[in-house]
Amino acid sequence: MKYCVFNLAINIYVAFFVISIRTLTFFSIGFLSIEPFMAWFLLFLHLFLFHFPSFSSSSSSFNFSCHHNDSSALLQFKSSFIIGFSxxxxxxxxxxxxxxxxxxSWNGVTCDTVSGHVIDLNLGCxxxxxxxxxxxxxxHLVHLQTLNLSYNDFFDSHFHYKFCGFQSLTHLDLSDSNLEGEIPTQISHLSKLQSLHLSENYDLIWKETTLKRLLQNATDLRELFLDSTDMSSIRPNSIALLLNQSLSLVTLNLHYTRLSGKLKRSLICLASIQELDMSYNDELQGQLPELSCSTSLRIIDLSGCAFEGEIPMYFSNLTHLTSLTLSNNNLNGSIxxxxxxxxxxxxxxxxxxQLSGRIPNASLPNLQHLIHLDLSKNLFSGQIPSSLFNLNQLYTLDCSKNKLxxxxxxxxxxxxxxxxxxxxxxxxxxxxxxxxLSLPSLVHLVLSNNRLTRHITAISSYSLKKLDLSGNKLQGNIPKSIxxxxxxxxxxxxxxxxxxVIDFQHFSKLQYLKTLSLSHNSQLSLTFEPNVNYNFSYLSKLDLSSINLTEFPISGKVPLLDSLDLSNNKLNGKVPDWLPETMNSLTFLNLSQNMFTSIDQISMKNEQL
Structure with a gap:
C-alpha cells in the first residue's frame, strides 16, 4: 500500500513539475503572481515525499536506514553458525x-519504519x-516483536532465559530446532505473546509451575504448540487446572507430550478454544476430558491415548465441530x-x-458435509445403514474389521x-x-474377507487403482471390463x-500393475500364448499358487519382480532358463508342491522350494 502511494506521489510530482514549467513559461508576461504559488507547491511535494519516512517501505530501496547496532548484531549472529543440512x-x-x-533490505529482516530497529526476524528453515x-x-535485538528460528539445528543448545528478555515479543517460533533442557521460568515475562511454537523439541522439558505462570501472564496468547516436547512431570489431574488459566487460547497442541497417569473426569473450560490436540499420549488413561463449556471447538483430536468408557453426550453440544478424532483408545459402548x-x-x-452395537441409521442423513468416516477395527454389528450410502460429500469410508x-x-x-x-x-x-462398481471417483475398493457370492458384474469405475475382492465366495468369470x-x-x-478360462496376456494391458494375485481359485484356468513376451514394467508381486498351472506364466520384461509364488500347481520338467535371470530382483520365490525334475540352476538366499 505504501509503495503504491509513493509511486502515485512521484507521478504527481513529475506531472506538476512539467505543468509548472509550461505554466510559468506561458504566463510569464501577464500572470507573474502565480510563480510564488507554484514554488511553494513544489517545495511542499518535495518535503512530503523525501522527508517523511512513513511512506517508505522497509523492503524497498527507499527504506529508513537500519540501526547500526542491529546490523552488527545480525552479522555476528550469522557468522556464529554454518549453513548445514535442513x-x-x-x-x-x-x-x-x-x-x-x-x-x-535483507531477506528475513523487517525494520521499524521510524526508528530503524529490527522488529521481525524470520530465519525459519x-x-x-x-x-x-x-x-x-x-x-541484543531487544525490539523484536516476531522471531522465527524454526527448523534449524541448534544441537546441544538450551532454551536460555535470555530468550525471555524480548519484552515486545508477540510471536516466537523455535519449532524443531533441537533445543533441550528445562524451559526457564522467565518465559512468563513474555506477557505480550500471542503465538508460541516449540513443537518437536523432544528434550525440551516443561515444569508445572512454569506453564502455569506463562498461561497466567500471557493474557493474549492465542496459539500454543507444545507437541513433541516433554511434559511428563506434569500431573494428569493438574492439566485442566493449568489450561483453565487461559481465556485467550484458540489453538492448543499437546500431541505426544508424554503426559501420563489416570485422568479423572475433569472439566477443561477454554472459552475461546477452537482447536485442541492431545493425541498420542499413550500412557494417559481414564475418561475423556469434559469439554462441554468449550463451545467454540472446531477440531478435537484425542486419539492414541488410553482413554476408556463411553463417548460422552456433550460432544453433540459442540455445534461448531468439524473434525473429531477419538481413534486408538479403549472406548466402548455404542455411538x-x-x-x-x-x-x-x-x-x-x-x-x-471397542465400540459396539449398530451404526445409527436415522441420524446419518444429517451429516451432509461429512467427508471422512472411519469406524474400522471395532465391534460394530448389524447391517450397514442404507442412509450411509446416500452421503454426497463422502470421500473416504472405512468400516473394515468389524462384525457387520x-x-x-x-x-x-x-x-x-x-x-x-x-x-x-x-x-x-x-x-x-x-x-x-460404477462409482465415477472410486480409487480404492477393498471388500476382501467377507462372504460375498455370485458373479462379479461389469466394472466401469475407471479411476480404480486398487481392487481387492479376495477371500469371498465369488463365482463365474473374471469380467473382461477389468x-x-x-x-x-x-x-x-x-x-x-x-x-x-482366461488368456494371461490380457493382464499385460494393465501397464501400471504392481500386485496380481489369482491364487486359490481351483477352477480358474490360465492360458499362455507361445512365443509371447509379456511386458509388466511395474509388477513386483505375482501370486498364482493353487490354480492348477501346468506351465510357467511369464517370460519377457518383468524388471521389478520381487515376489513370485507358483506353489501347489502342476508345473513339471525343468525350471525355464529365464527364471534365474530374474533372480537379482526376487526376494521371495515359492515353487513348492510341483513336479519339477530339475531345479539345479536356481541358487538364491531366500528361496522357498
Whole structure:
C-alpha cells in the first residue's frame, strides 16, 4: 500500500513539475503572481515525499536506514553458525546479508519504519547449524516483536532465559530446532505473546509451575504448540487446572507430550478454544476430558491415548465441530446417535476402539458435509445403514474389521465423490452391487474377507487403482471390463470360486500393475500364448499358487519382480532358463508342491522350494 502511494506521489510530482514549467513559461508576461504559488507547491511535494519516512517501505530501496547496532548484531549472529543440512529446503535468506548494506533490505529482516530497529526476524528453515551461545548477539535485538528460528539445528543448545528478555515479543517460533533442557521460568515475562511454537523439541522439558505462570501472564496468547516436547512431570489431574488459566487460547497442541497417569473426569473450560490436540499420549488413561463449556471447538483430536468408557453426550453440544478424532483408545459402548447430528462435521475417526452395537441409521442423513468416516477395527454389528450410502460429500469410508453382516446396500444415490471404500473383514453376504462398481471417483475398493457370492458384474469405475475382492465366495468369470481399468496397480481376486478360462496376456494391458494375485481359485484356468513376451514394467508381486498351472506364466520384461509364488500347481520338467535371470530382483520365490525334475540352476538366499 505504501509503495503504491509513493509511486502515485512521484507521478504527481513529475506531472506538476512539467505543468509548472509550461505554466510559468506561458504566463510569464501577464500572470507573474502565480510563480510564488507554484514554488511553494513544489517545495511542499518535495518535503512530503523525501522527508517523511512513513511512506517508505522497509523492503524497498527507499527504506529508513537500519540501526547500526542491529546490523552488527545480525552479522555476528550469522557468522556464529554454518549453513548445514535442513529438514526442508534451505531458503538462504542470510545470503543477502552483506556488510555495508542496509539490513532493513535483507531477506528475513523487517525494520521499524521510524526508528530503524529490527522488529521481525524470520530465519525459519534456513539450515543454521551450531550451538546457540548464551552470549549470542541475537539477544541484543531487544525490539523484536516476531522471531522465527524454526527448523534449524541448534544441537546441544538450551532454551536460555535470555530468550525471555524480548519484552515486545508477540510471536516466537523455535519449532524443531533441537533445543533441550528445562524451559526457564522467565518465559512468563513474555506477557505480550500471542503465538508460541516449540513443537518437536523432544528434550525440551516443561515444569508445572512454569506453564502455569506463562498461561497466567500471557493474557493474549492465542496459539500454543507444545507437541513433541516433554511434559511428563506434569500431573494428569493438574492439566485442566493449568489450561483453565487461559481465556485467550484458540489453538492448543499437546500431541505426544508424554503426559501420563489416570485422568479423572475433569472439566477443561477454554472459552475461546477452537482447536485442541492431545493425541498420542499413550500412557494417559481414564475418561475423556469434559469439554462441554468449550463451545467454540472446531477440531478435537484425542486419539492414541488410553482413554476408556463411553463417548460422552456433550460432544453433540459442540455445534461448531468439524473434525473429531477419538481413534486408538479403549472406548466402548455404542455411538451416541446425537453425535451424528452435528451439522458441520466433516471428519469423524473412531477406529481402533471397542465400540459396539449398530451404526445409527436415522441420524446419518444429517451429516451432509461429512467427508471422512472411519469406524474400522471395532465391534460394530448389524447391517450397514442404507442412509450411509446416500452421503454426497463422502470421500473416504472405512468400516473394515468389524462384525457387520447382511448385504451391502444396493441403492447408491450418494458416493459421487467417494475415493476410498473399505468394507473388508466383516460378515457381509450377497452380491456386490453393480452401482458400487460404477462409482465415477472410486480409487480404492477393498471388500476382501467377507462372504460375498455370485458373479462379479461389469466394472466401469475407471479411476480404480486398487481392487481387492479376495477371500469371498465369488463365482463365474473374471469380467473382461477389468482389463479396461488402465490405472489399476493392485488386483487381488484370490481365494474365491472363480471358474474362468482366461488368456494371461490380457493382464499385460494393465501397464501400471504392481500386485496380481489369482491364487486359490481351483477352477480358474490360465492360458499362455507361445512365443509371447509379456511386458509388466511395474509388477513386483505375482501370486498364482493353487490354480492348477501346468506351465510357467511369464517370460519377457518383468524388471521389478520381487515376489513370485507358483506353489501347489502342476508345473513339471525343468525350471525355464529365464527364471534365474530374474533372480537379482526376487526376494521371495515359492515353487513348492510341483513336479519339477530339475531345479539345479536356481541358487538364491531366500528361496522357498
Amino acid at each position: 529438514q526442508c529446503v534451505p531458503l538462504l535468506k542470510t545470503a543477502t546479508w552483506k556488510n555495508g548494506t542496509d539490513c532493513c 534456513e539450515g543454521l547449524t551450531g550451538t546457540f551461545n548464551p552470549n549470542s548477539t541475537l539477544f 451416541p446417535s446425537s453425535l451424528l447430528t452435528l451439522p458441520r462435521l466433516t471428519f469423524l475417526h473412531l477406529y481402533s476402539n 453382516e447382511g448385504p451391502i446396500p444396493n441403492k447408491t444415490t450418494g458416493f459421487q465423490e467417494l475415493n476410498d471404500l473399505r468394507l473388508n473383514d466383516n460378515l457381509l453376504n450377497g452380491t456386490i452391487p453393480s452401482s458400487l 482389463f479396461n481399468l488402465a490405472n489399476l496397480t493392485l488386483l487381488d481376486l484370490s481365494s474365491n470360486n472363480l471358474s474362468d
